[in-house]
Amino acid sequence: MAYIDDDPQLSKSVIDGRKVYNRKQIGKIIAKYEIKNILLAIPSSSRREQAEIFSFLKQFDVEVLTVPSLHELASGLATVDQLRVPKVTEILNRSVVDFLDDKAQKDISGNRLLITGAGGSIGSELARQILLAKPESLVLYENSELALYTIERELQTLNESHNTNVSLHAVLGSVGDSQRLTGVFEKYQPQIVFHAAAYKHVPIVEANVLEGIRNNVIGTKTVAETSALMGVKSFVMISTDKAVRPTNVMGASKRLAEIICQDLQEQYPETIFSMVRFGNVLASSGSVIPVFNEQIKNGGPVTVTHPKITRYFMTIPEAAQLVIQASMMADGGDLFVLDMGQPVKVEDMARNMIRLSGLEVKDDDNPDGDIEIIYTGLRPGEKLYEELLIDATATKTSHHKIMRAHEKHLSGKGLQKVLDSLMNAIVENNVANARQTLSRVVEGYRPKNN
Template sequence: MFLLDLPRRAKQFLLFLLDLLLIPAALFIAVSFKHGNGQSIEFFANYPFFMPAVVIAGALAVLATALPRIKLHAIEFRAIGRIGIASLVIALATYGAETLMRISDAGQIAVATGGLFFLISIGARMVALFSLLALREHALSRVPVAIYGAGSAGIRLATAMQMSHDARPVMFVDDNPQVQGTIVHGLPVRSADALRKMISRKQVERVLIAIPSANYSRRAALVKELREQKCDVQIAPSMAELVRSKTINGMPTVSPDSLLDRDNVDLDNPRVARAYYDRVVMVTGAGGSIGSELCRQLLECGARKIVLFELSEYALYQIDQELGPLARAANVQLTTRLGSVANPRRVTQVIEDEEVEIILHAAAYKHVPLVEENEVAAAQNNVVGTRVVAEAAAAANVRRFILVSTDKAVRPSSVMGATKRMSEMVIQDMQTRSSVTKFAMVRFGNVLGSSGSVLPLFQEQISVGGPVTITHPDMRRFFMTIPEAARLVLLAGAFAEGDDIFVLDMGEPVYIMDIAKRLIKLTGHRVYDGRNENDIKIEIVGTRPGEKLVEELVIDPARLISTQHEKILRAHEDRPSPRLVTNALRMLTDAINESDSAAVRAALAEALPGFGRALPDNVVPFGPAQATKR
């Protein structure tokens, strides 16, 4: 364990000493091949400075190529390439020394020395790696893990787990008979029957499912089958989630789409790429969950320039650090701009300076309980901010403006929902006064995995042993994933004709209670049933101010209109009168300037009759069964 506990610099020094010993060893073997074992000692006696010269030059080559800094468990093509460069330099140094000392047959010993150093350097590292792994296995008690899926996702997972202190991969499992019996990434690939036997013998205690291509039904069936065998089961993250996670121990064990009782909605459409290709696109709220995903997908669309507009310096820094290398690789210009959407001069300046053609407006305060207690700031950011950006877009003749809205804007009962509905009214009114810019809106359901959503909250609660808190057992919501939400915005921009309200057919609303139970099971735990105190409890804590038991996506499902995509619908809703919007904005602006929370609520109530009242019993939330498409 002494070697395992050494600091990194000490390990690098030991690797340098190893290479330093391998250089004379390679040279000695090369000379012995050329002159024979009996004459090699005499050879070095006749040329006493030959070996020191080669060793010094070789040591410099080893340091220049940073061979000691190559981690033993990270020997791959680039690392082997660096060893090859060092070997070439050693060969050239040997040849130079032979030439200066006028040694006969210059070149043969040099080639042999370089080649031998290359081979024994790699070999020595492999021996050291396997020795350290053996020591680690002896010293650590790691959980034996089987990876279900021998494809690229499973291989990446196995690579990430090699140096884990908690788990060790012992096998792959794959349903493809042609793959079974082979060795992948040093691990055997076996069948599901073999896995069942190893679980029964306690040779496998945990299974990680790494089949990102499998649909929800397939993954759910696997989880159920494996749990019946008394085995811990986890859903491995997708590639995007794995890249964003810092360590395998801290990886998200359940991907958001695993919680939906439906398959992901396929929102790919050729019109998306055409709509954004070679365009300058500005994303407000670019550091948020939706805004950042919009930027990622815009890179794939071939936008000429993406303008990241964000109020939070830290959020802007983070998304710039993530997207910068990807943007350079895709030849997309990335521009970062700090500022508030409620600042007219700043917004106008950025739009004009960057020659923006399309705006995706995702900036908003969205957390219902926080917004409920901060009415003035919410109204200024959500309503005034939307008006400022929309007016600047119209003045600059921006081609399209897409507002990211929410189902909470329909018959709103919260300040957050009311401010978003007023934002929609602003956009509807702007379309009547703009002949160039096409204004459209997208209404989301709850976005799983976004900041403040139930997924990260529930995962954190489960990680500490519970309880998982639910506000009401009958609470239902429409759910979508972050990629679905961002793609819906991009599609709305492609389909927009002006004054559009787009919604995604997400099936029936889902009970939050079902989401919690499914998440507990998918993370390898059990829901508390009154018997085992170690199981995860679910606790009902009561509804919060402004919450409804069920949300809606449209006011009248019968007025939904189909689009070019079967899962995307256009809602036809009456426009508010210009006088109503003007008076409401004036009242709201006066209340904001006075920092009067009560006046803000009064202005929202004046503009939105019924704001704050409970949802009538006869209101049926939008679902595919109620929608009349035409």
């Protein structure tokens, strides 16, 4: 441990046997002592000054926590609990569900598995949990070199520390590359495939319509069909609640991907196809939690698109466990949804995070508060609320928190015409035609602009 202070008169002095360094030396101190946490003990500093310090410390891989003043601690206005960032489980507003049972883990043990999008938030958590179930081999299929490198290193360490002896294979490739996929499947012969690769950020896909369709729709068809042709026993697609009566291209593309899997089940009955649909995943890449944390750390404001916007939320481990558990319950063509309790107001989540950070919301009722919440307006394609079911019909499964949905879908020649039309739109760079084609097959989707 060391002390850092900007006062040049304190530099090189010693407090309780520990040296005081200036700010310029902090990088060397972090590297030398492998520092993981920095306590900001300047309670009298202004929000602007704290924001400047937080901004400076962003370059280092450390967690920065603010220490309350002695007056705040003594008077009960603050507690030592405020020396931490909020945990996602505190924000969820419901009990965390443990989905994975012993049978699901046994079904993975000794099998050969492949995960697409293995470097993403869900794909990487799937990989961690699957590794601990001791499959024979695990193929990490990923389009991002950095994401693949990161998850491979982590799993190699996990493999050694837990003595799981899983044969790991890191493979670069796109889910839209049929030739690459065929070669990978021939080499590693996976028996179970988890398809987590997707473009999922609504505004980005809305601004890049054709690439979103190419990846989420054509990519899903390519990897799913390759799985069937190569004799895969089980194919599990990860979907989203945004696929239900979507108002955006991302959601519409994911619903069409579900329809493709439902149709492939009829064409290839030897492979069990299933889909798992759930809401927003807390602390995943691009989710509101990391954004809110960063905004609070920088002194605000916290941005919410609309005061009435609500979302279903779950943790990353919950999402991964749900996918694994549901895959072992599938009979073929199944669409599973999670009982996620009541949707959460995003504004309430923002207020809770500010409070859990030891701060107060600044508003008309509390003008002397710390962090202001501002409303930026709904983004293109964004809904006020999400749904999990299209037909509002679902049946129970052996797990009390997992339901099986029953939804109509286009199949056969009709579906192929839709896919041909989308491919033509991609080739011709015709966004308007792509949107219109999606609207003909995806219930509830009505493009508002081109």
